[in-house]
Amino acid sequence: MASSPKIIVIGGGLAGLSAVIKIAEMGGHVDLFSIVPVKRSHSVCAQGGINAAKNLKGEGDSTWKHFDDTIYGGDFLANQPPVKAMCEAAPGIIDLLDRMGVPFNRTPEGLLDFRRFGGTLYNRTAFAGATTGQQLLYALDEQVRRYESEGKVKKYEHWEFLSAVLDSNKICRGICAMDLRSMEVRTFPADAIIIATGGNGAIFGKSTNSVVCTGSAQSALYQQGCFYGNGEFIQVHPTCIPGEDKLRLMSESARGEGGRVWVPKTPGDNRDPLSIPQSERWYFLEEWYPKYGNLVPRDIATRAIFKVVFEHNLGIDGKPMVYLDLTHIDPKILDRKLEGILEIYEKFVGDDPRKVPMKIFPGMHYTMGGLWIDFNQATNIPGIYAAGECEYQYHGANRLGANSLVSCIFGGFVAGPAAVQYARNLQTAPGNGHFDAERKHQEENNSMLMKSDGKENPFRLWQEFGELMTANCTVIRYNNKLKETDSKLCEMLERFRHINLNDRTQWANTSVVFTRQLYNMLQLGRVIAQGAAMRNESRGAHYKPDFPERDDKNWLKTTKAYFAPDADEPKFEFEAVDISLIPPRPRKYDAVK
Amino acid sequence: MANTKTVILKIKRQDNPNAKSHWEEFELAWHPGMNVISSMMEIARNPVTRDGKATTPITYDSNCLEEVCGSCAMLINGRARMACSALIDKLEQPIRLEPFTKFPVIRDLAVDRSVLFENLKTVKAWVPIDGTYDLGSGPRISPEEQEAAYPLSRCISCCCCMEACPQFNDDTGFVGAATISQVRLFNTHPTGAALKRERLAALIGDGGIQECGYAQNCVEVCPKDIPLTQSISEVGGEVIRQAVGDLFRK
Ligand SMILES: Cc1cc2nc3c(=O)[nH]c(=O)nc-3n(C[C@H](O)[C@H](O)[C@H](O)COP(=O)(O)OP(=O)(O)OC[C@H]3O[C@@H](n4cnc5c(N)ncnc54)[C@H](O)[C@@H]3O)c2cc1C
Ligand code: SF4
Ligand code: SF4
Ligand code: FES
Numbered sequence: 001m002a003s004s005p006k007i008i009v010i011g012g013g014l015a016g017l018s019a020v021i022k023i024a025e026m027g028g029h030v031d032l033f034s035i036v037p038v039k040r041s042h043s044v045c046a047q048g049g050i051n052a053a054k055n056l057k058g059e060g061d062s063t064w065k066h067f068d069d070t071i072y073g074g075d076f077l078a079n080q081p082p083v084k085a086m087c088e089a090a091p092g093i094i095d096l097l098d099r100m101g102v103p104f105n106r107t108p109e110g111l112l113d114f115r116r117f118g119g120t121l122y123n124r125t126a127f128a129g130a131t132t133g134q135q136l137l138y139a140l141d142e143q144v145r146r147y148e149s150e151g152k153v154k155k156y157e158h159w160e161f162l163s164a165v166l167d168s169n170k171i172c173r174g175i176c177a178m179d180l181r182s183m184e185v186r187t188f189p190a191d192a193i194i195i196a197t198g199g200n201g202a203i204f205g206k207s208t209n210s211v212v213c214t215g216s217a218q219s220a221l222y223q224q225g226c227f228y229g230n231g232e233f234i235q236v237h238p239t240c241i242p243g244e245d246k247l248r249l250m251s252e253s254a255r256g257e258g259g260r261v262w263v264p265k266t267p268g269d270n271r272d273p274l275s276i277p278q279s280e281r282w283y284f285l286e287e288w289y290p291k292y293g294n295l296v297p298r299d300i301a302t303r304a305i306f307k308v309v310f311e312h313n314l315g316i317d318g319k320p321m322v323y324l325d326l327t328h329i330d331p332k333i334l335d336r337k338l339e340g341i342l343e344i345y346e347k348f349v350g351d352d353p354r355k356v357p358m359k360i361f362p363g364m365h366y367t368m369g370g371l372w373i374d375f376n377q378a379t380n381i382p383g384i385y386a387a388g389e390c391e392y393q394y395h396g397a398n399r400l401g402a403n404s405l406v407s408c409i410f411g412g413f414v415a416g417p418a419a420v421q422y423a424r425n426l427q428t429a430p431g432n433g434h435f436d437a438e439r440k441h442q443e444e445n446n447s448m449l450m451k452s453d454g455k456e457n458p459f460r461l462w463q464e465f466g467e468l469m470t471a472n473c474t475v476i477r478y479n480n481k482l483k484e485t486d487s488k489l490c491e492m493l494e495r496f497r498h499i500n501l502n503d504r505t506q507w508a509n510t511s512v513v514f515t516r517q518l519y520n521m522l523q524l525g526r527v528i529a530q531g532a533a534m535r536n537e538s539r540g541a542h543y544k545p546d547f548p549e550r551d552d553k554n555w556l557k558t559t560k561a562y563f564a565p566d567a568d569e570p571k572f573e574f575e576a577v578d579i580s581l582i583p584p585r586p587r588k589y590d591a592v593k
Numbered sequence: 594m595a596n597t598k599t600v601i602l603k604i605k606r607q608d609n610p611n612a613k614s615h616w617e618e619f620e621l622a623w624h625p626g627m628n629v630i631s632s633m634m635e636i637a638r639n640p641v642t643r644d645g646k647a648t649t650p651i652t653y654d655s656n657c658l659e660e661v662c663g664s665c666a667m668l669i670n671g672r673a674r675m676a677c678s679a680l681i682d683k684l685e686q687p688i689r690l691e692p693f694t695k696f697p698v699i700r701d702l703a704v705d706r707s708v709l710f711e712n713l714k715t716v717k718a719w720v721p722i723d724g725t726y727d728l729g730s731g732p733r734i735s736p737e738e739q740e741a742a743y744p745l746s747r748c749i750s751c752c753c754c755m756e757a758c759p760q761f762n763d764d765t766g767f768v769g770a771a772t773i774s775q776v777r778l779f780n781t782h783p784t785g786a787a788l789k790r791e792r793l794a795a796l797i798g799d800g801g802i803q804e805c806g807y808a809q810n811c812v813e814v815c816p817k818d819i820p821l822t823q824s825i826s827e828v829g830g831e832v833i834r835q836a837v838g839d840l841f842r843k
Contacts, residue, residue, distance in 0.1 A: 039710070040657075045657050095727070099722050106738075134661055243658075245634055245658055336740075463638065502648075502650060507608065507609045507700060510650060
């Protein structure tokens with residue numbers, strides 16, 4: 001193979017950019033594809049921070065404790081060796097980001113400051129105000145821009161990955177992508193490709209994710225033969241601000257800095273919250289989980305809020321909402337540490353959270369599931385790697401706050417060199433015909449959509465789909481509802497054949513682009529619904545009242561979905577979890593672990 | 594506005610970079626919490642104009658929907674701002690949406706703003722680290738220095754400051770306030786300062802910092818309240834000092 005490997009990276013969030021930097025540093029050449037200019041990737045939304053056990057607060061924290069918290073928080077579903085490697089690498093990653101110029105908050109001595117996040121008892125989260133993701137992404141973006149100006153990286157922004165190009169031996173030889181302006185479909189050869197396309201919030205209609213987080217690329221690859229791991233594990237974040245177009249997140253850092261969750265003790269109490277005396281407030285998280293208090297993991301906090309709202313009927317104004325209260329904290333401290341998120345609340349709700357308690361409710365936030373990869377970030381198709389939220393490796397059944405950013409960067413740092421290594425040993429392809437064939441296949445998909453003249457509006461279908469998924473495949477799951485969901489998804493896939501595009505122009509046609517993504521979302525929706533239906537236990541974010549206990553005997557297993565093209569549906573197999581380092585123990589946050 | 598039952602939007606549309614633009618009007622049922630993007634999502638679900646004609650969904654850029662990605666900049670009632678944080682209840686109706694005027698239109702409200710990313714290359718807006726291998730922690734930085742750098746680092750590359758600037762046009766070739774402010778950010782970083790001379794040199798001459806007429810429009814529109822005029826005067830002073838110093842060294 002050529003001495004300078006050519007790698008295609010798809011996605012320019014933290015994971016993609018991390019991979020790009022490593023490849024360029026190793027002398028490889030990168031073509032970087034992204035729907036949005038990489039600086040506008042979803043990673044900019046991350047607010048609270050990034051975890052690393054640097055133990056700068058004299059608390060006796062260690063990378064092993066970070067590892068243990070992560071495995072325990074994930075309810076023992078994550079393979080342990082890669083998680084351990086990530087936690088060991090985390091302090092070095094923070095140092096590197098610091099050297100790149102990330103304006104992390106500082107202690108008076110000029111060292112990095114750390115705060116506490118959910119699911120741990122240590123101050124382990126480094127942060128840059130309340131826009132940590134933005135600051136990290138910019139630092140990596142700047143380094144990539146430097147490589148770009150040296151000619152080592154070529155960016156294809158406003159391009160969408162459609163599919164991988166596989167040769168007759170089912171080895172990946174490149175990609176097929178579409179220019180989102182000219183709508184041209186083109187293939188690009190590469191020695192290896194890295195998928196770093198982020199989350200899939202759009203499957204749930206409204207979520208805390210950005211608009212382009214559809215999971216479409218992951219789904220396309222699943223339909224081409226990649227395994228999809230643990231798809232049923234979806235994180236619902238306890239504290240979101242419901243909105244017309246999206247659910248905006250109120251970061252866990254609000255609780256990390258002392259924010260308290262409460263409801264009035266009497267149903268229907270509609271007094272001004274500030275006039276309700278302490279004795280008439282119910283700080284239910286603090287009462288139920290005295291040790292972790294407001295900082296229990298997200299699945300626990302979310303279910304607690306559901307219980308208070310739906311079983312005790314204590315939602316504010318009779319609506320599914322509870323208070324997240326910061327008003328007891330010095331506004332100066334709030335501004336220094338949380339300004340970015342307070343601003344979001346102010347801008348989008350119109351109230352000042354320094355003065356009035358915020359009204360929040362759980363919302364879809366993150367997918368623990370994703371493309372199945374091995375410990376080298378390789379999928380089961382040779383030449384395809386994955387890193388970041390689009391893969392399943394690091395968070396088990398529930399992700400701890402501030403662990404995603406570190407898993408994205410770590411995953412990229414593993415995937416980049418692994419892809420280069422693979423490329424250096426790659427044999428040449430048995431022919432070139434597969435490029436043309438794939439391009440024609442994708443062009444046909446486009447022209448079919450352009451010609452289709454049914455009645456279904458794709459955006460309305462999406463809304464219906466999202467509501468269905470949110471109702472049945474999030475916090476509380478019942479088998480009959482899950483099965484019903486899957487058959488409704490089949491109906492929607494059928495209705496998809498009668499889609500009406502409204503827009504048939506060949507230039508910057510966002511309807512075609514979205515409609516293609518919608519198809520892939522529907523296919524992935526089935527993986528989530530069926531995976532959830534199969535798993536008869538409760539573990540982390542996956543909760544079934546009919547099977548309330550974790551069942552290690554039958555379900556300490558990774559779900560691997562694969563697409564059966566002849567049947568046009570998912571099939572499943574299961575794989576033992578690597579628990580070689582920490583023996584599973586019951587997960588209980590109401591007691592010392 | 595809150596008591597009107599409908600929302601009226603007038604949107605300037607253009608099919609492609611070479612097409613002529615035209616206006617379309619839409620009327621939507623009012624409900625609480627609407628913003629400009631959510632309104633355009635509604636139009637996509639039912640793409641019909643106010644006078645009942647079927648049309649196409651609007652093309653616009655967006656991603657985060659919480660004013661941190663910088664995608665959705667446009668002119669809203671004539672002002673350069675982010676659409677996702679433009680709450681309908683706070684806007685005068687009919688609400689006029691237009692694409693930026695100083696950037697090439699792609700389609701409808703989407704424009705090509707890649708010039709800013711090119712400018713960032715020209716001024717080497719990065720910290721020149723030796724490599725990503727483990728070299729220990731970064732330089733000590735006091736909380737005061739962090740508090741000065743952080744606001745500058747929040748620039749979302751939306752280009753509102755450039756759209757609003759009277760000096761930013763084809764004649765001057767002016768780089769614009771955002772780039773100058775990034776120069777200040779990187780020049781004040783202990784490691785970033787290594788490239789200070791090169792950055793300042795890139796701002797000398799035509800299209801450089803001298804083009805700024807201190808009209809302050811930039812500061813007024815910046816959605817992230819970045820102290821742009823302060824950046825401009827600080828960097829401007831350094832550019833002059835460097836230029837004068839170079840003159841004497843010759
Ligand atoms: C509001 C919010 C706050 C969060 N806060 C935190 C936090 O404080 N700490 C933490 O650890 N985690 C946090 N998270 C989670 C974390 O932000 C994400 O998991 C992480 O940023 C994902 O990064 P990524 O690199 O995998 O993908 P992304 O940043 O989503 O990037 C995906 C990239 O892929 C591109 N792309 C997607 N599909 C295609 C395609 N088909 N073709 C071409 N390009 C494509 C996109 O353009 C983009 O460049 C938060 C998440 C949200 C929603
Ligand atoms: S001060 Fe005025 S001239 Fe200078 S950059 Fe700002 S808007 Fe433009
Ligand atoms: S300086 Fe402000 S207005 Fe200009 S690009 Fe940055 S955020 Fe936008
Ligand atoms: S969509 Fe990101 S700033 Fe508006």
